[in-house]
Amino acid sequence: MGNSAIQPVGAETATPATVSSLVRVTGLRKHYGGVRALKGVDLDLRAGEIHGLVGANGAGKSTLIKILAGLESPDAGEISVDGTPVSIATPDQATALGLSFIHQELNLVPRMSALQNIMLGVPKASTLGLVDWRRVRQLVQPIATRVGIRFSLETPAAALSVAEGWLVSICRALVRRSRLIVMDEPTASLSAHECDNLFRIVRDLSGNGVAVLYVSHRLDEITGLCHHVTAFRDGLLAAQIDRASLNRARLVEAIVGTDKPETFALAAANVIAPESDEIALSVRNLRRGSAVRDVSFDLHKGEVLGLGGLVGSGRSETVRLIFGADAMQGGQMTLCGRAFTPRTPHDAVEAGVGLVPEERRSEGLVLAKSVAFNLSLTSLLGLHVAPPLPLMSMRRRDKQAQEMSQRLLIKMPNVATPVGRLSGGNQQKVVIGKWLSRSLRVLILDEPSRGVDIGARQEIHRIIRELATQGVSIIVISSETEELPGLCDRVLVMVEGRIATELRGAAITREALVQASYLSTEESQPS
Amino acid sequence: MTTASGAAPEQEKTSALPSLLAKYGTIVGLVIMIGAFSAMAPAAFPTLSNGINVLNQAALALIIAGGLTVAVIVGELDLSIGFAASFEGVLVTGLMVNDGLPPAVAIPIVLLVGALIGLINGLIVTKVGVNSVIATLGTGTIVVGLNFAYSSGAPIAAGVPDSFVNIALGRLWGIPHNVLIMIVVTALLWVLVERTSIGQSIQAVGGNPLAARFSGIRVDRIKIMGFMVAGVCAAITGILLASALGSGTTSAADSYLLTAFAAVFLGSATLRDGEFHIIGTLFGGLIIAIGFNGLAIFGAPTFYQYVFQGAILILAVGLSSLGRRYANR
Ligand SMILES: Nc1ncnc2c1ncn2[C@@H]1O[C@H](COP(=O)(O)OP(=O)(O)OP(=O)(O)O)[C@@H](O)[C@H]1O
Ligand SMILES: [Mg+2]
Numbered sequence: 001m002g003n004s005a006i007q008p009v010g011a012e013t014a015t016p017a018t019v020s021s022l023v024r025v026t027g028l029r030k031h032y033g034g035v036r037a038l039k040g041v042d043l044d045l046r047a048g049e050i051h052g053l054v055g056a057n058g059a060g061k062s063t064l065i066k067i068l069a070g071l072e073s074p075d076a077g078e079i080s081v082d083g084t085p086v087s088i089a090t091p092d093q094a095t096a097l098g099l100s101f102i103h104q105e106l107n108l109v110p111r112m113s114a115l116q117n118i119m120l121g122v123p124k125a126s127t128l129g130l131v132d133w134r135r136v137r138q139l140v141q142p143i144a145t146r147v148g149i150r151f152s153l154e155t156p157a158a159a160l161s162v163a164e165g166w167l168v169s170i171c172r173a174l175v176r177r178s179r180l181i182v183m184d185e186p187t188a189s190l191s192a193h194e195c196d197n198l199f200r201i202v203r204d205l206s207g208n209g210v211a212v213l214y215v216s217h218r219l220d221e222i223t224g225l226c227h228h229v230t231a232f233r234d235g236l237l238a239a240q241i242d243r244a245s246l247n248r249a250r251l252v253e254a255i256v257g258t259d260k261p262e263t264f265a266l267a268a269a270n271v272i273a274p275e276s277d278e279i280a281l282s283v284r285n286l287r288r289g290s291a292v293r294d295v296s297f298d299l300h301k302g303e304v305l306g307l308g309g310l311v312g313s314g315r316s317e318t319v320r321l322i323f324g325a326d327a328m329q330g331g332q333m334t335l336c337g338r339a340f341t342p343r344t345p346h347d348a349v350e351a352g353v354g355l356v357p358e359e360r361r362s363e364g365l366v367l368a369k370s371v372a373f374n375l376s377l378t379s380l381l382g383l384h385v386a387p388p389l390p391l392m393s394m395r396r397r398d399k400q401a402q403e404m405s406q407r408l409l410i411k412m413p414n415v416a417t418p419v420g421r422l423s424g425g426n427q428q429k430v431v432i433g434k435w436l437s438r439s440l441r442v443l444i445l446d447e448p449s450r451g452v453d454i455g456a457r458q459e460i461h462r463i464i465r466e467l468a469t470q471g472v473s474i475i476v477i478s479s480e481t482e483e484l485p486g487l488c489d490r491v492l493v494m495v496e497g498r499i500a501t502e503l504r505g506a507a508i509t510r511e512a513l514v515q516a517s518y519l520s521t522e523e524s525q526p527s
Numbered sequence: 528m529t530t531a532s533g534a535a536p537e538q539e540k541t542s543a544l545p546s547l548l549a550k551y552g553t554i555v556g557l558v559i560m561i562g563a564f565s566a567m568a569p570a571a572f573p574t575l576s577n578g579i580n581v582l583n584q585a586a587l588a589l590i591i592a593g594g595l596t597v598a599v600i601v602g603e604l605d606l607s608i609g610f611a612a613s614f615e616g617v618l619v620t621g622l623m624v625n626d627g628l629p630p631a632v633a634i635p636i637v638l639l640v641g642a643l644i645g646l647i648n649g650l651i652v653t654k655v656g657v658n659s660v661i662a663t664l665g666t667g668t669i670v671v672g673l674n675f676a677y678s679s680g681a682p683i684a685a686g687v688p689d690s691f692v693n694i695a696l697g698r699l700w701g702i703p704h705n706v707l708i709m710i711v712v713t714a715l716l717w718v719l720v721e722r723t724s725i726g727q728s729i730q731a732v733g734g735n736p737l738a739a740r741f742s743g744i745r746v747d748r749i750k751i752m753g754f755m756v757a758g759v760c761a762a763i764t765g766i767l768l769a770s771a772l773g774s775g776t777t778s779a780a781d782s783y784l785l786t787a788f789a790a791v792f793l794g795s796a797t798l799r800d801g802e803f804h805i806i807g808t809l810f811g812g813l814i815i816a817i818g819f820n821g822l823a824i825f826g827a828p829t830f831y832q833y834v835f836q837g838a839i840l841i842l843a844v845g846l847s848s849l850g851r852r853y854a855n856r
Contacts, residue, residue, distance in 0.1 A: 325741065349743030363741045366734035368802065377731055377742040380724035390723045434742065 021083065022047040022211050023068070023099070023180060028077030030063055032421065035413055037063040039235040040077065045228075047179065048209040050202060052222040055232035056255055056453040057425025058411040061215050064232075065182055069101045070094040095121075100173030101182045108165055110158035114149070115140060117157050118172045143174050147201050161312060163194035170201060174210075181205065182213040185424070187221060188450045191310040192481050192514055199225055217425070217453050219251050220482070231255055256455055280473040281340070281353075281442050283322065286331035291317035293497035295331070299442065304464060304474045306488035308481075308513045314497040315477045316358050319444045322475075323355040324348040336441060349378065352441035356432050356448055358477075364431035367420030371412055372401035374419045374430050379438045404433040407463075409456055425452045432460060436467075443467060444475040449483060461487050481510040493517055552846065553797040557814050564821045571824050579702065585816030586709035587764045587771075589809060591780075592787035592794075593716045594760020596808045599791055600720065601753035602733040603652060603659035607667030608761040609784030611644050613777060614674040615765030620683040620775030623691060630691045638762050644670065645758025649751030674777055684774035695770035705767055712763065716756070717805040729753060733803075789815055789840040796846035815839055 025043040029036070038060045045051050053061050066072040068079070070088040078085055081097050088094050094101070108117045115133070118140055137153060144153060147170045151160070160168065166186060173181045183202075187195045202212050202225060216222055222229060223246055231238040231254035239254035278301040286295040291314045299305050307315040321328045324342030333340040335351055342348035345355070357363035365374055376383060376397045383400070385391045401415040408429040412422055419430055428451055435443055445464070449457040464487065468474055478484050484491050485508045493501040493516035501516035565573040591608055598605040615637050622633035644666065651662040697704045720726040731739040732749045740746045764783060769775045793814060794807025818839065822831055 323741075344745065345740055346743045346745045355741065357741050362735070363737050366731050366738050369730065369734050373727065373730070376727065377739070377744070380727050384724065390725065391718070392722055392724055392727065394722070 020047055021045065022081065024078075024080045024083075025064070025068075026078050028064065028067065028079070029075045030060075030067060030072065031075060033413075035421075037235055038067075038074075038077075041232060041235070041237045042240075043230050044240070045180065045211055045213060048206055048211055049227040050206050050212045050214055050225055052226035052229035053213055053215045053232070054217070054219070054222055054229060054251060054255055055238070056411075057429075057451075057456060058423040059232040059255075059453075060235045061232060062184060062423060065101065065103075065184055065213075065215070068094065068099060068182065095176060095178075098177065098179035099182065100176060100178035100180065101184075102166065102169040102173070102186065103184050108157040108160075108168060111156060113154050113156055114151070114160065114164075114168050115153040117168055118144075118153070118175055120172070122175055140171070140175060144171050146204070147171050147174065148197055162189045163191070163197070163311070166190070166194075166198065167201075170205075174205075178210065180211045180213060182215075184215045185217070185451055186214070187216060187218060189311065189447075189479070191312075191479050191517070193310070193518070195221075217451065217457075218480070218482075219248050219454065222246075222251060223248055229254075233257055252454065255453065279334075280336060281322070282334045284332045286318060286321055286328055286333070288317060288321055288326060288329045291497055292321060292328075295494075295497070295499055297492055297499060299473045299475065301473055302468050302471045303490065304468050304476065304488045306484040306491035306508070307475060307477045307494060308484055308491050308503075308517065309494035309500075310517050311479050313494040313517070315494050316446055317497075318494070319355060319446060319475060319477065322348070322442075323353060323444060325355070349438075352439070354378065354435040354438065354440045354443045356435065356443075356445040358446040358450075360428050360431045360450075364434075365419050365427060368418055370416045371405065371410065371419050371422070371430055372398050372415040375401040375404050375415075375433050375437065378434045382438070400437055404437060407436075408433050409459060425456060428452050429456060429460075432463075436463065440467075440472055442473045442475065444477075446477045447479065448476060449478070449480070481513045484513060485509055550796075550798055550800065553793055553810060553814060557810065557817070560814065560817055560821070564817070564824070568821075568824050572821070577820070577824075579706070581813075581816050581820045582706045582709075583703045584820065585812050586703070586705040587767055587780075588783055588786045588790060588816065589709050589812040590712050590767070591761050591764040591783050592790040592808050592812050593713050593805060594757040595787045596791050596794070596803055596805055597716060597720060597729065598753045598757040599803045600733045601729050601750050602736065603750060603753060605645075605648060605663045605754060605757045606660060606784065607644065607648060607663040607670060608757055608787060609781045610667040610670045610674070611641065611758065612761040612765035612768065612780035612783055614670045614677075615641055615762045616769035616772075616779055617674055617678045617683060617775035617777060619766050620687055620691075620769050621677060623688060624683050624686045630688060630694070633691075634766055637766055638759055641758040641760075641762025641765075642755045643758070644761075645755035646751060648758070649747075649754035652754070653747040653750050671778075678775065678777055680777055682774045682776040687769075687773050691770055692773045693770075695767050705771070708763070708767065712760065713805060713809055716760075719756075720805055725749070725752070785836055785840060786812075786815060789836065789843050791843075792847045793839065793843035796843065796849070801847050801849070811843065 021044055023043070023045040025041065027040045027042065028038050029040050030038040041060065041064065043064065055061050063072065067074050068088065070091045070093050073089065079088060080086060086097060088097065109120065115137060119136060140153065147167050149167050149171060151164060157165065157168065170181065186198060190198060202214070205212055214222070214226060226246065227243050229241040229246060229251065231241070231251065233255065238257070241250055241254065279298045280301045281299040284296045286292055293314070295318050307318070309315055317326070320326045322333065324345050324347050327343070335353070340351060342351065342353070361367065380392070383392050383397050385393045398415055405412065405415060410422070410426050410429045410433070412426060419427060422430065432445070432448060448460055452460065464474055464476065476484065476487060488508055489505065491503045491508050491513065492499045493503065493513060495517065503512055503516070571577060591612060595605055595608055618640060619633050619637040622628045622636060623630060648663050648666055651657050651666070652659045695705050699707060720729060728739065728744045728749050731742065731744055732746050736746050765780050768780050772779060790811035791803060791808050793811030794809065795801050795803045797807040797810045799807065818835055819832065822835060
């Protein structure tokens with residue numbers, strides 16, 4: 001199942017000629033309180049190679065990156081750059097060594113222009129002590145063109161899409177003459193087309209001798225892109241795989257620890273569940289600004305409905321209207337036959353509609369509070385000791401959280417752990433878990449498996465199907481074209497705020513999804 | 528794996544120390560202070576009657592600070608509480624003296640006024656969108672105006688019924704009523720915040736309002752409720768102060784604002800990493816009261832009290848933010 005964008009091993013992806021070690025990590029250990037995030041891992045990264053880093057949620061990938069970036073200090077272990085042992089105590093030292101980092105939450109200064117962001121902290125050409133921005137721009141422009149920046153460098157960062165933000169970050173790394181660019185889950189919020197562009201740039205960087213450390217849960221990307229792969233499991237080195245022996249099965253084995261064949265549990269999914277005539281949610285002519293222009297559809301009881309399309313096609317905006325998070329400017333909805341006009345998320349939740357939002361850290365979690373606290377937020381009333389008394393049973397709350405964590409395989413010391421200390425994927429599981437302890441009519445999941453490892457993704461898909469069998473109607477948004485085909489009974493592809501195409505059952509394929517996302521763009525442009 | 532166990536525990540201790548210091552530092556400070564005062568003034572300080580005296584002095588500040596804690600947990604500041612408490616002290620005596628209302632009627636009315644001020648604060652902050660510091664500074668100043676309009680600036684003293692004065696000055700089983708009321712209010716607030724669904728919502732709203740909203744919590748209502756709890760607690764303090772003084776005095780309770788803030792922030796550095804909570808506020812209030820008591824016992828001049836008050840406020844906020852920094856590690 002190679003992504004159309006990722007070419008099989010060819011001349012351009014061959015291992016680069018240079019084979020000297022650029023960064024070498026040996027025996028690295030790091031613990032947080034009682035949690036041993038890294039128990040002695042190695043990494044051998046050569047100049048100019050694309051090096052994949054994989055592992056289940058909480059395996060320690062981000063921890064390694066934070067140490068290389070000078071954001072965390074290791075307990076033990078050695079890091080050497082160009083064969084010389086170094087200690088990286090601050091981000092400045094990492095930059096000085098030629099290491100650049102693009103973390104998943106891009107840290108651009110929103111009010112500064114792209115150019116200012118690129119030049120942040122870099123000595124700039126100046127005349128009489130004043131920064132000569134014209135000369136700076138002349139210097140940066142060729143690099144910007146090389147990474148595919150087609151927008152003006154004067155654009156403020158706040159106005160850039162996530163993909164454009166990535167390009168700015170890559171440009172920033174190149175301006176600093178980085179020899180290694182570390183990318184933590186770069187494609188998590190990019191559309192298929194934007195992913196292709198990123199892969200092209202990554203290959204180009206590698207061709208020019210810049211090494212890339214590439215962290216991803218999307219195995220097709222790893223197999224298509226990387227020269228070498230390092231896999232972590234539970235803070236230990238699980239495998240070092242080179243290009244020749246790199247394939248999906250090998251990766252799964254390294255990550256999960258068994259070679260049990262990937263039960264794409266959902267072989268059953270494309271066998272469409274007998275469609276219920278009962279309509280759970282009916283949406284007519286929904287409108288809001290330019291993001292949602294005119295959306296109408298019916299969601300059947302027990303159906304898994306996918307919303308496909310490009311990032312920015314209005315999918316998240318549509319479900320936010322259904323959830324009452326934004327006010328609609330036109331249209332009607334009915335929920336189980338009754339008029340449904342949620343003015344706040346509270347109204348929607350009361351009516352039995354739940355949303356797993358796109359931005360887990362800002363919209364889904366109270367990071368300083370415990371896992372149990374977060375998991376119980378949507379079902380507080382159900383945890384009362386005796387209904388007339390407003391007292392809560394903390395014991396029941398913790399028990400419920402315990403069960404949910406086991407069900408979702410949430411990796412953590414215990415349910416009292418602050419959710420902010422969990423790894424990215426485990427945080428996402430908590431956001432989903434919040435809605436599973438409440439009875440719902442409609443559950444909307446916006447990018448549910450973003451940053452989630454393959455084991456947990458299958459589990460999430462299984463839970464989605466299970467809820468559907470129980471009669472819950474599901475809407476799933478995913479920008480990952482591989483995700484929807486295995487999962488949905490029906491997919492609506494949105495283009496520029498409208499529903500452009502409907503796909504059913506076996507017609508839901510990756511190719512069809514990609515085609516629908518783009519063809520319609522061109523079609524609808526002239527009108 | 529076996530080699531790892533050698534280095535790990537030691538490392539653990541050193542990295543945990545600052546956080547431990549932040550969490551238990553205030554309690555250690557409290558114990559040291561009690562020990563030092565006991566050693567320096569063995570006849571005056573470590574006695575039962577002085578203990579009760581300290582609690583009695585702490586009681587009113589603790590009640591108003593408890594209410595403020597709830598407002599701060601929902602993520603807002605309330606600067607109107609001191610002025611409101613002063614006004615409410617004047618109002619309760621006025622209602623009794625000028626309008627001849629019995630305490631049993633006057634007190635509930637004034638508690639409602641406290642809730643109303645909280646409601647107005649909450650509405651301005653949530654529905655109009657004014658920053659809570661500015662909003663409550665504004666309402667607090669208006670309340671000062673109301674206070675002067677109502678009392679013309681003169682204390683209302685003559686004719687306050689004995690039954691009213693008795694509320695604050697009376698004792699039950701040897702314990703001053705104020706202390707008992709403080710214990711009840713603190714206990715109720717603790718249950719509210721820690722053991723009810725509303726309390727969970729209050730904590731969620733303070734922790735991340737957006738995530739709370741996306742969980743179906745009515746964020747505005749919860750915030751308004753936080754202001755109302757602060758308002759009612761301010762009213763209780765105002766009423767009890769008027770009762771203890773036997774009069775309603777225009778600016779009698781103003782200084783409780785500072786004490787309450789100091790207690791709340793000192794408390795947030797206690798037991799939890801920079802997180803506001805009721806038990807913490809209780810500790811914070813006690814530390815301050817014992818400090819004042821010590822100053823009084825040693826006959827320190829008045830200006831020291833101000834220096835102490837200001838210093839403790841800065842120390843408290845400093846410790847609180849240190850605690851948060853370690854929590855985010
Ligand atoms: N600040 C922290 N405090 C306590 N534990 C932490 C902290 N950061 C990470 N951990 C723990 O360290 C382990 C490794 O986390 P890490 O973020 O490196 O995982 P990851 O491989 O990046 O996972 P994911 O794919 O989910 O992002 C996890 O068990 C996590 O809970
Ligand atoms: Mg991670």
